[in-house]
Structure formats: C-alpha cells, structure tokens
Amino acid sequence: MPAGSPTLAGRYGETAKRRGTTRWLLIGLGVFIAFVMIAWAVWGSGLGSKTAALQYTSTASDTVDEQHILVSFTVDAPAHTAVSCAVEAQNLGFTVVGYDVVHLKPTMKTHQVVTKSLVTYEPAVSGSLDKCWLS
Structure with missing residues (x-):
C-alpha cells in the first residue's frame, strides 16, 4: 500500500496536514482563553470605574439607651457622586x-464623616457600617 493511502491514515492516525490544523486550533483556543482571563481580571479590579474610588470605614458606635445607638463612619467617594x-x-x-x-447626596467633598442614629428593637451593644455603594 502507498504511504499516503486513506486506509493507512485511518489505521495509524492522522495525516500531517490534519495535525497542523489541530495544532493551530489549540493555539487559537489558548490565546482566546488567555484574553478572556485578562479581560475578566481587569474588569473585576474595577480599573477606570468610580467604584474603585469608593472607600468607607466604620469609626465608632455609642449606645444612647435601650432603643437607640449612634453609628459613625467615614466615606471617601468621587465628588458629585x-x-x-x-x-x-x-x-x-x-x-x-x-x-x-443612609443616602448621601452628591457634594463637592470627597471625604464625609456621618453619624446615624438607629432605632433598635432590643438593646444593642455595637453598631457598624455594613457596606456602601454608588447610588
């Protein structure tokens, strides 16, 4: 049988042309997966978004009585946000x-100190800031 016959290729494996096509498909798939992972990492880090500039910290809490507590916190956000x-x-x-x-209105300040009085249905021993987001 000749070396390039379909019977031999079927019995012993792919031809050289077929292996080259498969190699390029795998390389293309690898490049695509790498691109998707890099894009996901950049998007997930928040580069270029206002959310990346939002920072908040709970600073203090003070129990007023059995049904009230004062919670203080700071917010650093872009101006006019x-x-x-x-x-x-x-x-x-x-x-x-x-x-x-608590809804903070847009202001020219980038740093705000806020104190909020919370009404509680049981005596509270601590108060804190859960999270902040852009409205």
Missing part, C-alpha cells in the same frame, strides 16, 4: 437588631 450606606446595630448574640440605609 451620590452614595448609599447600610448601617446596622447588633446585640450580644451578634443578631442584627437595627438596620437603616
């Missing part, structure tokens, strides 16, 4: 006993 923050109060068992969302 509305921000909303969730504030919560917890009891001794770490159960949330008070919760509210």
Whole structure:
C-alpha cells in the first residue's frame, strides 16, 4: 500500500496536514482563553470605574439607651457622586437588631464623616457600617 493511502491514515492516525490544523486550533483556543482571563481580571479590579474610588470605614458606635445607638463612619467617594450606606446595630448574640440605609447626596467633598442614629428593637451593644455603594 502507498504511504499516503486513506486506509493507512485511518489505521495509524492522522495525516500531517490534519495535525497542523489541530495544532493551530489549540493555539487559537489558548490565546482566546488567555484574553478572556485578562479581560475578566481587569474588569473585576474595577480599573477606570468610580467604584474603585469608593472607600468607607466604620469609626465608632455609642449606645444612647435601650432603643437607640449612634453609628459613625467615614466615606471617601468621587465628588458629585451620590452614595448609599447600610448601617446596622447588633446585640450580644451578634443578631442584627437595627438596620437603616443612609443616602448621601452628591457634594463637592470627597471625604464625609456621618453619624446615624438607629432605632433598635432590643438593646444593642455595637453598631457598624455594613457596606456602601454608588447610588
């Protein structure tokens, strides 16, 4: 039988042309997967977005009485950007006993200090900032 016959190729494997095509398909697939992973990492890091510039920190809490607690926190956000923050109060068992969302209006300031009074349905021992987001 001749070396290039279809019977031999079927019995012993692919031809050289077929192997070259498969190699290029695998290289193309690898490049595509690498591109998707790099794009996902850049998108996930928030590069170029206002969210990357949003920072917030819970600074203090002070129990006023059995049904009120003051929670203080700072927010650093781009100027002229509305921000909303969730504030919560917890009891001794770490159960949330008070919760509210604070809406900060757009302002020229990039740093804001906020104090929020929360009403609780049980005595609270701590209050904290849960999270903030751009509104």
